[in-house]
Amino acid sequence: MTQTGFELRAQDGKARTGVIRTTRGEIRTPAFMPVGTAATVKAMMPESVASTGADILLGNTYHLMLRPTAERVASLGGLHRFMNWDKPILTDSGGFQVMSLAGLRKLTERGVTFKSHIDGSKHEITPERSMEIQALLGSDIVMCFDECPALPADRERIAESMRMSMRWAARSREAFGDRPGHMLFGIQQGGLEQDFREESAEALKEIGFDGYAVGGLAVGEGQGAMFSCLDFAPDMLPQDKPRYLMGVGKPDDIVGAVARGIDMMDCVLPSRSGRTGQVFTRHGVLNIKNARHQDDPRPLDENCSCPACRGYSRAYLHHVFRSQEIISSMLLTWHNLQYFQDIMACMRDAIAAGTFDAWQADFHAGRAEGDI
Numbered sequence: 001m002t003q004t005g006f007e008l009r010a011q012d013g014k015a016r017t018g019v020i021r022t023t024r025g026e027i028r029t030p031a032f033m034p035v036g037t038a039a040t041v042k043a044m045m046p047e048s049v050a051s052t053g054a055d056i057l058l059g060n061t062y063h064l065m066l067r068p069t070a071e072r073v074a075s076l077g078g079l080h081r082f083m084n085w086d087k088p089i090l091t092d093s094g095g096f097q098v099m100s101l102a103g104l105r106k107l108t109e110r111g112v113t114f115k116s117h118i119d120g121s122k123h124e125i126t127p128e129r130s131m132e133i134q135a136l137l138g139s140d141i142v143m144c145f146d147e148c149p150a151l152p153a154d155r156e157r158i159a160e161s162m163r164m165s166m167r168w169a170a171r172s173r174e175a176f177g178d179r180p181g182h183m184l185f186g187i188q189q190g191g192l193e194q195d196f197r198e199e200s201a202e203a204l205k206e207i208g209f210d211g212y213a214v215g216g217l218a219v220g221e222g223q224g225a226m227f228s229c230l231d232f233a234p235d236m237l238p239q240d241k242p243r244y245l246m247g248v249g250k251p252d253d254i255v256g257a258v259a260r261g262i263d264m265m266d267c268v269l270p271s272r273s274g275r276t277g278q279v280f281t282r283h284g285v286l287n288i289k290n291a292r293h294q295d296d297p298r299p300l301d302e303n304c305s306c307p308a309c310r311g312y313s314r315a316y317l318h319h320v321f322r323s324q325e326i327i328s329s330m331l332l333t334w335h336n337l338q339y340f341q342d343i344m345a346c347m348r349d350a351i352a353a354g355t356f357d358a359w360q361a362d363f364h365a366g367r368a369e370g371d372i
């Protein structure tokens with residue numbers, strides 16, 4: 001069994017680069033995780049996701065527990081076999097999506113009962129059930145069951161929620177047990193409050209985890225508030241373990257988070273926006289449905305190696321988007337995922353070379369505001 005672990009290889013200011021070792025391969029950090037919600041990264045074949053440079057993808061416990069169910073995935077060989085992805089998978093705990101997607105939710109100290117958004121069936125998820133589901137799925141990195149308070153929230157609510165999440169983290173750790181070759185990450189909560197973030201970090205370190213996520217952000221607080229929190233929250237977590245910022249984000253969010261010591265991120269943005277015609281490039285964002293692209297023979301990005309940029313014009317991509325052709329989602333998703341992975345690769349190289357500040361300045365200088 002491969003020894004799992006994290007090797008920090010270089011640091012440039014607070015920015016870090018390293019490798020997370022798992023039984024299914026290494027994850028180069030800083031890493032961006034494409035989201036494979038229902039056992040698929042929408043509009044992408046697994047081998048296409050791998051070709052963009054992704055070393056790991058994220059699976060959603062909430063969706064998979066409802067359909068096709070974790071028990072069925074386990075009976076078919078686990079999530080890797082089921083979705084034909086043999087690299088690492090991180091699964092979230094289901095807690096965040098239950099609170100944002102399910103109906104008739106009832107939250108108690110025990111956990112959350114809810115009605116499925118698919119067929120209205122009743123379900124319960126607790127720290128123990130979340131660990132059981134993630135074990136059935138067979139993910140390499142398991143997330144603690146936690147609660148993420150909606151912002152804005154007053155200090156009393158944030159403290160109460162964070163302290164319950166810390167009790168749930170202890171229950172998650174207990175239920176996870178001893179699973180060689182699998183990693184369990186704790187999730188720091190505490191809103192934007194430095195004292196609560198410290199209390200949460202101390203509680204998690206006391207329990208002990210293989211990695212530590214910064215939760216409770218990317219929930220509408222805005223980039224400025226998120227960065228202000230990231231100016232202190234990651235530093236409270238162990239230096240020698242991976243730090244994972246959940247649900248982030250736009251390219252400039254990602255760069256700013258890496259600059260503040262974050263090692264891993266996930267976000268639906270590149271795949272979801274690919275389906276809506278929003279395209280990320282090194283010169284900024286464009287919307288392919290805009291009529292000004294209909295005669296443009298240029299690729300989306302002359303420096304991109306993806307099939308959309310190697311084989312098609314903006315005019316063609318405008319046409320197939322407006323015609324609602326399936327290839328539109330395929331090509332635009334592929335391009336966006338490739339661009340996000342290219343940013344991660346550039347940052348890893350810049351941190352290793354000690355040139356991250358110069359790279360970051362170049363990144364921001366190259367981006368126009370608005371459509372390009």
Ligand SMILES: Nc1cc(N)c2c(=O)[nH][nH]c(=O)c2c1
Nearest residue numbers: 096148215216217218246247
């Ligand atoms: N933005 C966020 C996205 C997420 N998937 C999560 C989560 O799964 N757990 N806890 C969190 O705080 C959280 C925040």
Ligand SMILES: [Zn+2]
Nearest residue numbers: 304306309335
């Ligand atoms: Zn491209």
